[in-house]
Amino acid sequence: MSLKKVGIIDYGCGNLASVINAIKYLKYDVEIIKKNNNLEHFSHLILPGVGSFRAGMEKLKSESWDTALKNYVEGKGKLLGICLGMQLLFNFGEEDGQTEGLNFFKGKCIKLNTYSKFPLPHIGFNSVSHNNSSIWSEIKNDSFFYFVHSYAIKELEEKYDCGTTNYSEKFISYIENGSVFGAQFHPEKSHLAGLKFIKNFIEQ
Amino acid sequence: MNKRIIFALLYRDGNFFLSRNFSLQKVGDVNWLKNNFGFGETCHFIDELMIIMVKKSPSLEDYKKYFEDIYELRKNIFVPITLGGGIRNLENAKNCFLNGADKVLINTSFYKDGDLINEINYNYGSKAITLMLDYKIKTENLGRVIFTDCGTKNYHKLNNEIISKISNSDCGEVIINSIDQDGTGAGLDFEALDLFPLNFKKPLLLMGGSGKPEHIKEALNKDQLSGIVTANLFNFLGTGLEISRNMAINSGIKLAKFEKLDLNT
Numbered sequence: 274m275s276l277k278k279v280g281i282i283d284y285g286c287g288n289l290a291s292v293i294n295a296i297k298y299l300k301y302d303v304e305i306i307k308k309n310n311n312l313e314h315f316s317h318l319i320l321p322g323v324g325s326f327r328a329g330m331e332k333l334k335s336e337s338w339d340t341a342l343k344n345y346v347e348g349k350g351k352l353l354g355i356c357l358g359m360q361l362l363f364n365f366g367e368e369d370g371q372t373e374g375l376n377f378f379k380g381k382c383i384k385l386n387t388y389s390k391f392p393l394p395h396i397g398f399n400s401v402s403h404n405n406s407s408i409w410s411e412i413k414n415d416s417f418f419y420f421v422h423s424y425a426i427k428e429l430e431e432k433y434d435c436g437t438t439n440y441s442e443k444f445i446s447y448i449e450n451g452s453v454f455g456a457q458f459h460p461e462k463s464h465l466a467g468l469k470f471i472k473n474f475i476e477q
Numbered sequence: 478m479n480k481r482i483i484f485a486l487l488y489r490d491g492n493f494f495l496s497r498n499f500s501l502q503k504v505g506d507v508n509w510l511k512n513n514f515g516f517g518e519t520c521h522f523i524d525e526l527m528i529i530m531v532k533k534s535p536s537l538e539d540y541k542k543y544f545e546d547i548y549e550l551r552k553n554i555f556v557p558i559t560l561g562g563g564i565r566n567l568e569n570a571k572n573c574f575l576n577g578a579d580k581v582l583i584n585t586s587f588y589k590d591g592d593l594i595n596e597i598n599y600n601y602g603s604k605a606i607t608l609m610l611d612y613k614i615k616t617e618n619l620g621r622v623i624f625t626d627c628g629t630k631n632y633h634k635l636n637n638e639i640i641s642k643i644s645n646s647d648c649g650e651v652i653i654n655s656i657d658q659d660g661t662g663a664g665l666d667f668e669a670l671d672l673f674p675l676n677f678k679k680p681l682l683l684m685g686g687s688g689k690p691e692h693i694k695e696a697l698n699k700d701q702l703s704g705i706v707t708a709n710l711f712n713f714l715g716t717g718l719e720i721s722r723n724m725a726i727n728s729g730i731k732l733a734k735f736e737k738l739d740l741n742t
Contacts, residue, residue: 290577294551299740391478394604396649398479398524398733411742417479417733419557421579421604462557462579464521465738472740 277475280306280315284332286357287323295461299472309341317475318342318350322357326366326382326424329357330374339375346377351452353474356422359448359455368424377453379430380445384423391441393423401446401458403436408454408473416466418446418458425457452477479733480697481524481704482722483559483682484713486510486550489532491542495710497660499611499628501531504710507546517553521735522718526554527607527706529582530562533627540569544576551577559607567596574601583648584609585625588632598647608648609684610635613656614666621669628656635672644678652706655685662688662712670701680704688712690721697730 279296281289283305296303304315312318320342322329333339346352354362363374366382374382387393400415425444429435436447438457446457454474460467487494487501493510494501510516520526528550530543540563547560560573561582570581570593581601586593587608597606611628612621612635621635633639643651655666665686673681684706687693696705707713713721726732 288574288577290551290575291555294577295555298553298555394602396604397481400733411738413736416736462555464555464735465740466736467555468740469738 277301277316278314279303279317279319279475280312281319281321282338283307284322284329284336284338286329286332287321289321291459291461292319292321292355295468295471296475299468299475301475309336309338312341312345312350313348315350317477318345318352320352320354320358320361322355322361323421324357325369326357326360326374327369327372329361330366330372333361333375342375346451346453349452351474351477352377352454354453354455355461356457356459359457360424360426362448362453362455363426364430366424378426378433378448378450378455380426380428381430382424382426385425385427385444386441388441394421395423395440396421398463399438399440399458401436401438403447404434406434406449408449408470408477409436410469410473412466412469412473418456418460418463418467418470420446420458422457478703479524479731480702480725481682482522482693482697482718482725482732483525483527483704483706484520484523484718485527485529485684485706485708486710487529487531487708488543488546488562489530490539491546493710494531495660496531496708499656499659507549510550516550516714519714519718520554520556521737522722523556524704524733525557525559527559527582529708530560531627532563533629535563539563540572544572547576561607564593565590566593567600570597570601574605578605580605580607580649582607582609584611587643587646587648588623588625594647603647603649606648607650607652608643608646608679609652609654610643611654611656612669621672624656635669637672640673640677644674648679650680650682650703652682652684654706658686660709661686662709664688664692665696665705667696667699670699673701675701677701682706684708690717690724693721694725694728694730697725697732698728
């Protein structure tokens with residue numbers, strides 16, 4: 274699609290200001306979307322999110338976002354989940370009670386191990402070892418991105434292109450399959466590398 | 478975990494300020510900051526930005542103007558942001574989060590309203606709460622004394638009882654800020670760290686007195702500190718933060734490395 278239009282999904286889970294700010298800075302057309310009846314107008318969707326896996330899924334399901342997103346992706350729309358938004362792309366989360374996710378990826382979202390040197394939440398800049406796919410174009414391997422989370426995908430049940438980060442243990446910090454992408458980190462708060470990541474997503 | 482360099486801007490009534498021992502000197506408004514200091518560029522070398530309201534008892538109108546100016550400033554800044562100063566209730570904190578804060582800064586309210594920090598924790602999590610503790614070094618064997626209300630009111634001796642209360646509170650991190658060293662550029666009060674036990678449960682950051690890259694390196698080398706905060710506009714804007722960051726990284730301190738990338742390619 275030559276004309277890019279980015280929709281940021283507002284399902285009541287999180288602050289959208291920084292994501293909008295980043296996309297505006299990159300000079301793309303961006304809109305917050307609360308209803309999912311005109312998704313075909315958007316070339317790219319971003320699913321942000323803070324809070325628990327269970328609360329996030331309940332909110333998505335209550336507005337039928339689960340079905341709408343499946344249809345959107347089947348129609349080859351590009352979808353990026355950020356932080357909780359990435360976790361929700363998986364089939365299962367244990368936070369706040371066992372919950373089925375959106376099932377774009379097979380893997381479980383579970384609590385990170387914690388030791389005195391590695392308190393939870395994992396907050397701050399940490400490096401991502403990535404797969405050099407096109408979303409990482411011109412971003413060096415092991416670049417630093419901003420993380421805030423306690424739960425993560427530790428193991429994948431199928432093979433996907435992914436990136437990893439270490440914090441007390443290795444976890445999946447980035448994943449992609451076809452037109453669906455997920456970032457455990459916050460690119461919108463991660464300096465120029467984060468902006469480049471968002472730009473590369475929109476240029477997919 | 479990586480250490481952090483946090484830059485703090487001091488804000489009141491539409492302007493940013495330099496501070497020396499908590500006496501404020503106006504430097505300019507948001508446009509002045511952008512145009513004269515290339516503020517967006519400078520932020521490529523910090524881990525977090527803090528914008529502190531330094532007005533005593535700010536009104537809702539004061540906050541409205543604060544958020545408008547922050548909106549302007551945030552347009553080209555892509556780092557985690559802490560907002561606050563003057564937060565007296567959950568509504569004040571909520572407005573900070575709605576206006577782009579990743580964390581809120583609590584100071585005086587911690588001592589005056591024990592429930593507020595619990596309420597913010599319940600709604601946003603402890604990770605979203607930074608506690609700032611302003612103190613003066615008193616003579617006559619009083620040791621260090623906590624001051625509240627923008628440094629105007631003597632509250633309590635900084636002793637084990639208070640430190641234990643902070644350690645067990647619902648805040649996510651603690652910044653200790655020396656009013657005596659504030660804005661002097663003469664170096665930080667590292668001796669204050671001796672008051673904090675090794676089993677202190679929160680990430681600890683030091684503020685007040687850094688005036689050159691060597692001060693930042695020295696602070697980041699302290700095992701007890703997870704970071705340093707500086708509000709020294711003139712010493713660290715321009716290339717000061719880049720030089721400080723590179724000096725610390727080159728000396729072996731664990732800091733995130735931020736790439737310079739061309740977004741137009």
